[in-house]
Amino acid sequence: MGEPKKAIGYYEQALEIDRAVYGDQHPNVARELNNLGLAWKALGDHQKAISYCEQALEIWKVVYGEQHPHVGIGLNNLGLAWYALGDHKKAIGYYEQALEIWKVVYGEQHPQVATGLNNLGEAWRVLGEPRKAIGYYELALAIDRAVYGDQHPDVAIDLNNLGLAWYALGDHNKAIGYYEQALAIDRAVYGDQHPKVAIRLNNLGLAWAALGDHQKAIGYYEQALAIWKLVYGEQHPQVATGLWNLGAAYVQLNQKAKAKHYLEKAYQIFFHFFGADHPDTRGVKSWLAGL
16 A cells, blocks of 8 residues: 555545445445555554544454454454554554454464464563563464475564564574574565665664674664665665664764764754654754764
């Protein structure tokens, strides 16, 4: 869904027609409501997304009963929306309900079950429970490897998630091991110039920085930044994140002129996209103030 605003117009028209033809309690109506929810989520209006997803879920429950894949999808979408709003406990409640349905419908060893486990892992990691997250990620990894084999994008996501959790626990060497495995898979699958490859490289940079090897971190940050510039152009928040990381590394190396160069560029991009009050804009500004 490249243009969610345009999509919303089409979904609203389709919803109007489906309601006129089928009435309010029909799967087609639920589909359009769910599509509207996903489109509003893509635009960042998570409250609106929740409203549409709730309406879709209620119809699916009436039409299909409680234990149906569509109900699982509806619950999972609500979990994603609440996660995006920062209510991770509420998200977990929805993810758990979705996971139970998917286990009943598909069995324990299914990619949809792995998705549910990964979502739960993410929510627990963000809540500051990385050990709990690791349990979910490891289960997801085992399923994805069994289903897809070792060289699959979903396996790379699982490995990267495990790296994030071990990083949060302070075991940066273990994190690096997982990030390197994820990077190798993504390069094999997508080639060298892909946003996912850049994310893995950036994560490796962060891990090496945490270990105090800022020179090594810079090498990874530079590779990630080059990809982001190629994919998104020079003026993009992801590019600003890469510039910020490079600036921070040069601060640690006490190379203040270089640090200032990168941090000022990052600040300009964040300010342009988000304004002065956004956490990223303020964060870079505080680094600049400390020079």
